[in-house]
Amino acid sequence: MGPIKRGALIVFEGCDRSGKSTQSRRLAELLKSRGIPTESLNFPDRSTDIGQVINSYLTNSKDLQDEVIHLLFSVNRWELMGKLRQKLLAGTTLIVDRYSYSGVAYSVAKGMDFDWCYAPERGLIKPDAVFYLRAVPDRLAERSEFGEERYEKVEFQSRVSAVYDRIFSNESTYWHQLDASVTADELHFLIAEIAEKLLPKVTTQPLDKLS
Ligand code: TMP
Ligand code: MG
Numbered sequence: 466m467g468p469i470k471r472g473a474l475i476v477f478e479g480c481d482r483s484g485k486s487t488q489s490r491r492l493a494e495l496l497k498s499r500g501i502p503t504e505s506l507n508f509p510d511r512s513t514d515i516g517q518v519i520n521s522y523l524t525n526s527k528d529l530q531d532e533v534i535h536l537l538f539s540v541n542r543w544e545l546m547g548k549l550r551q552k553l554l555a556g557t558t559l560i561v562d563r564y565s566y567s568g569v570a571y572s573v574a575k576g577m578d579f580d581w582c583y584a585p586e587r588g589l590i591k592p593d594a595v596f597y598l599r600a601v602p603d604r605l606a607e608r609s610e611f612g613e614e615r616y617e618k619v620e621f622q623s624r625v626s627a628v629y630d631r632i633f634s635n636e637s638t639y640w641h642q643l644d645a646s647v648t649a650d651e652l653h654f655l656i657a658e659i660a661e662k663l664l665p666k667v668t669t670q671p672l673d674k675l676s
Contacts, residue, residue, distance in 0.1 A: 469555065470556060471556060472502065472503075472552065472555075472557040472559060473559070473667045473668060474553060474559050474561065475561065475596070476563070476594070476595045477489045477560070477596050477598065479599065480602060480605055481605065481616060481617050482605045484598050484600075485562050485598055486507075486562055488598065488652055489560045489561075491649075491656075492560055492656055492660060493505045495653075502556055502558065504552060504560070505562070506545075506559060507562035508538070508541060508562070509541050513541065518537060519534070523614045523616075524615075525615055535568065535572045535585075542564070542586075542589055543585075553590070553672060556668075558664070564592060566595065566629070566632050566636075568582065568586060570625045571625055573628045574621060579628075579631075586675050587674070591676075593663060593667040594641060595640045595641065596641050596659075597629060597642045598645040599626070599630075599642050599643065599644060602623045602625075602626055605619070606619050641656075641659055643655055643656070
């Protein structure tokens with residue numbers, strides 16, 4: 466018997482209400498139906514102590530300095546890295562709704578320095594693929610529940626979108642940019658096609674780190 470193949474780390478990124486939750490759920494369902502051990506998670510993970518502070522900030526019941534909330538989002542990823550690594554090495558594919566790039570995009574959109582924002586992400590497990598659901602922020606506002614949380618304002622989302630575009634231009638080797646305005650079925654089809662090609666390739670490669 467050969468060594469256990471590791472799972473893949475697949476990340477979804479994009480503005481609020483761009484369809485990440487739906488698409489990550491559908492991809493996870495598809496992979497599970499193919500017998501691939503798969504788990505879903507999202508950042509921020511609001512269930513930890515730090516996650517609860519983040520939740521208070523996002524729901525506007527707590528104010529924090531920009532640097533402080535930025536670092537808390539990062540810590541929230543670091544506190545889960547051991548668990549994620551263990552699962553990946555045991556062969557479980559992880560579908561993650563938001564990751565380090567959200568950390569950078571939302572903070573840089575506030576006017577913070579790009580390199581400063583990226584620094585605490587270095588060393589986290591590098592995703593094998595990022596699906597960037599690119600949406601026009603004006604259209605996002607039409608989606609239900611938009612506007613309930615702190616960052617859900619069209620003008621702010623436009624700036625977030627511009628930072629994502631910048632990250633995409635640097636990370637295009639493993640980023641897949643997709644037009645989020647097509648139907649959910651079309652989007653799922655495109656994502657499934659890419660994921661199915663990717664999985665057998667990456668699972669024999671060692672885990673890499675964000676650098
Ligand atoms: P959610 O809507 O996916 O639950 O994410 C909550 C908000 O937090 C969303 O507006 C994006 C933002 N965010 C950051 O600002 N930094 C981060 O590191 C993460 C993961 C999310
Ligand atoms: Mg949201």
